[in-house]
Amino acid sequence: MTNNYKIIILTIATIFGLVACSTDKTSDVVNDEMLETDETDDESEITYSGTASITQGIAMTTESNLFSAGTRVAGEGAIEASDATIWTVPAEVNYTDDIFPFASDLHNVYGNTYSTAADAVAALDGSDIIEIDSEGELITGYVFADNYFEMYVNGVPVGKDAVPFTEFNSSIVRFKVSAPYTIAIKLVDWEESLGIGTESSGGSDFHPGDGGMVAVFKNEFDEVVAISGSDWKAQTFYTAPIKDLSCPTESGTIRNSDNCDVADSNNGSNYYGLHWEIPLNWYDEAFDDSAWPDATIYTNNTIGVNNKPSYTNFTDIFDDNNNDAVFIWSTNVILDNEVIVRYTVE
Numbered sequence: 001m002t003n004n005y006k007i008i009i010l011t012i013a014t015i016f017g018l019v020a021c022s023t024d025k026t027s028d029v030v031n032d033e034m035l036e037t038d039e040t041d042d043e044s045e046i047t048y049s050g051t052a053s054i055t056q057g058i059a060m061t062t063e064s065n066l067f068s069a070g071t072r073v074a075g076e077g078a079i080e081a082s083d084a085t086i087w088t089v090p091a092e093v094n095y096t097d098d099i100f101p102f103a104s105d106l107h108n109v110y111g112n113t114y115s116t117a118a119d120a121v122a123a124l125d126g127s128d129i130i131e132i133d134s135e136g137e138l139i140t141g142y143v144f145a146d147n148y149f150e151m152y153v154n155g156v157p158v159g160k161d162a163v164p165f166t167e168f169n170s171s172i173v174r175f176k177v178s179a180p181y182t183i184a185i186k187l188v189d190w191e192e193s194l195g196i197g198t199e200s201s202g203g204s205d206f207h208p209g210d211g212g213m214v215a216v217f218k219n220e221f222d223e224v225v226a227i228s229g230s231d232w233k234a235q236t237f238y239t240a241p242i243k244d245l246s247c248p249t250e251s252g253t254i255r256n257s258d259n260c261d262v263a264d265s266n267n268g269s270n271y272y273g274l275h276w277e278i279p280l281n282w283y284d285e286a287f288d289d290s291a292w293p294d295a296t297i298y299t300n301n302t303i304g305v306n307n308k309p310s311y312t313n314f315t316d317i318f319d320d321n322n323n324d325a326v327f328i329w330s331t332n333v334i335l336d337n338e339v340i341v342r343y344t345v346e
Helices: 007-021 117-122
Strands: 004-008 045-049 053-056 060-063 076-080 086-089 104-107 137-145 148-153 157-162 171-179 181-188 200-202 206-209 213-218 224-227 235-242 247-252 254-256 272-274 296-298 325-327 336-345
Touching: 086 272, 104 117, 117 171, 137 148, 137 157, 148 171, 157 171, 181 213, 224 336, 235 254, 325 336
Parallel strands: none
Antiparallel strands: 004 045, 053 272, 060 076, 076 086, 104 171, 137 171, 137 213, 148 157, 148 181, 181 336, 200 206, 213 224, 213 325, 235 272, 235 336, 247 254, 296 325
């Protein structure tokens, strides 16, 4: 794909109409709200300058709900881009892969809840420990992700989130490894309107949700060996909703959507999504992430965790005065929906 090209609205509408009309959510939608365009001008054009593959509208649902117990529907979908590539939204995940282990519960209303992190660890029988190096050190990781995570250490799966969407939960992963080692995590901000990055909230069916992840890793002596922070690397691979294709920018490897509108609406059926191919070996310790942007940090208030027991019950872990972990994401915690973060523990 060239970095500068013009997308004609009628062309995109034709391509994506075949996909959108196959879902119940879009069957009654009329195209009278072509955002950022003149409805009466069929030749109006939008210029996009960037490296992403572009989709428009609602995806075709391929998985109705990965977690039926949840308060929100954790569906998956497929959508065709203007360059004829097919994208899975909100992300390709291993939730149903039995080989990829689930993380243990720190606080999970559908599983186990504990008063303290010590109680949660004490409840584990050791079968949860993933052995990467037989002579390695036992590491315990505490993770709160909004909404979903899959973690690898030196390319080995060590834990995936038990709850893909809601209610909010927090997790424990344990593994034996020798330093140095690389932690790589796929993070997903789930969506209800598949393909456009929105959910129902505050009376709007098209509210852009937000992400965020915080993590603390301790050794067997209860010493902190790593915390999430700006020294991690973070890159986005799916950004939505985009209402105006002229708003996102790129500078080197930085994919920036800070200038894009994040207001709620009553009809987001014509919103766009930006997609980038994920490197095949992104989870390996040998993967070179040196050119990736540093992670962007966010406050607890920005992420909105002060009313979530899965976080507030464990502030002694996440908000330790001596080792205060911070929420991280890519440059836009609202619009970036699939993010990979990496960090090497020396």
